[in-house]
Amino acid sequence: MSKQILILPGDGIGPEIIQQAVKVLECVNQRFALNYQWHFDSIGGAAYEQYGTPLADSTLQKARQADAVLLGAVGGPQWDNIEPALRPERGLLKIRAELGLFANLRPAILYPQLADASSLKAEIVAALDLLIVRELTGGIYFGKPRGQEVLASGERKAFDTLPYSESEIRRIGKVGFEMARLRGKKLCSVDKANVLASSQLWRAVMNELAADYLDVQLSHMYVDNAAMQLVRAPKQFDVIVTDNLFGDILSDQAAMLTGSIGMLPSASLDANNKGMYEPCHGSAPDIAGKGIANPLATILSLAMMLRYSFAELQAANAIEAAVGKVLDAGLRTADIAKAEASSVSCAQMGSAVVEAL
């Protein structure tokens, strides 16, 4: 049976960048005789407008049945003032949780063609290639109890809970070790074990796992130090594994070290490598509809899908090589161009990748 892909363009620049990724998908589908099928649905603000909820049950149902999901981005100022439970981000959190996508892979790679874009000195970031493995379905993002109450004094009080169980830590820890094994064999586990009980268990479980991965060198770092080291000497890292909240912060920081977040894809996987793939950047409402967004992160997310969910390494490599070629040829969307005048549109960039394929 042919593989099914659910495509969720979402909000802001989501539809534009997805359109380009679909052009690339059509091209590889034919060239590599993949025989994939895909269909579209809504998430985030778009789903709120269409279904009254940021993730409709029918959409979730389709996502469950699909073999992989390709997502654009969610969010925008027009939904800033609706009830928290109906905000666009809730759709994203819900699909992650419902599909059990606990392993979020966020590479931070500096493309040599874009070395100047970084705000860091060239020698600090040249050839940067690190991978952040973020736990995505647990921790303070989903912990109960949470909420707001009014104290006897009339004062409001709000609270969240940060829980982690041994099995939740173990399964993400394993992904960290496995990824390190495929790369530079160095894994840095980031926590705040000098303060948090959850981090103390996190560290203990990572140490237990290390016995099964003697070929991987495990180290531990406090999150505040990790934020410093990413600024000071990011190339010391190979793979970082960390919890949901720390991973949110550190992966965005690491992405920005490259100066070209418009280039960075991500994958969110379940226990069977079924996954959702999306660019690291957001919905960029300020430039939505202008046709100037960078579609490469989404196109590279498609390559990740072919690699991780479908093991089509040849097709994945071909897409990545095509992206390299258009960069070599000097094509730049506005976000990565030196002078805006010389930049190409979102659609031109998509077509160039198709051509290079």
Place this chain on the structure above:
Amino acid sequence: MSKQILILPGDGIGPEIIQQAVKVLECVNQRFALNYQWHFDSIGGAAYEQYGTPLADSTLQKARQADAVLLGAVGGPQWDNIEPALRPERGLLKIRAELGLFANLRPAILYPQLADASSLKAEIVAALDLLIVRELTGGIYFGKPRGQEVLASGERKAFDTLPYSESEIRRIGKVGFEMARLRGKKLCSVDKANVLASSQLWRAVMNELAADYLDVQLSHMYVDNAAMQLVRAPKQFDVIVTDNLFGDILSDQAAMLTGSIGMLPSASLDANNKGMYEPCHGSAPDIAGKGIANPLATILSLAMMLRYSFAELQAANAIEAAVGKVLDAGLRTADIAKAEASSVSCAQMGSAVVEAL
């Protein structure tokens, strides 16, 4: 009655750097006829060795009676494997909580003399001068319940709680607005209100406070975006106000943007501006006892004490000017020197500041 200062050298390089700050204290005490008195006690690992606990009740008692506390640093590998409740950091957390030091001021300033030290490009960080106001006695650092349990399945589970009450948020928010008023009149409140209940209350209270500070421009930013913006364009910030955990991470990241964390002081204040002053850097066990640590962050922490707790602006300015002078003269400890050969010792640096005074 003369002002009383409690000095807690702590661990690692703590005693060395404190010794230099005391030389400076002796000097200003005389030159400005301050008539201060000071005495010493232990905290952290040193207190664990002396008293069997990282903060003895008798020490806490002295801290309560003092008008200000000057701290070196705590922690070291020799205490890594003792019971969590007795670790050096616990002494630090306890003194913060017991003295009600809820307002942690962490400046990130790039000294023009040390502009090269940053890993960021010169134009990105030149003249950087931002202040992080971190909530220090609440949130997930102290929230209950916390701990570890064994589930029926035999699996371990750990959890922490992140609580904030309206009054806790309001008092730190006020400090943020007041500091912004004294500076560039821009306050950025950092939270994760798209996910956390505590952040939603945080944001609501900040918005309420804004009505009392119409001369200050308030903005809100998610913590993941703040970590990105600090890398991309740190000079967009004037004052950042945020919670205990986000403040821990972002203040370390911001400090490292300058490349010379050995230069950065901090203050932790209670509701009456009684405070504890300490360098931003840690106890650096790897260089402890070698006499090469940089005492300037501790000396500048003393200047903060004179400014915030004792309103001795002249003496504070004199110390800061003296530090500027020794930097102008080219004196560098190893951490900020270009070539190690040309660096001065910790004691030489302290003496140079005294001389410049």
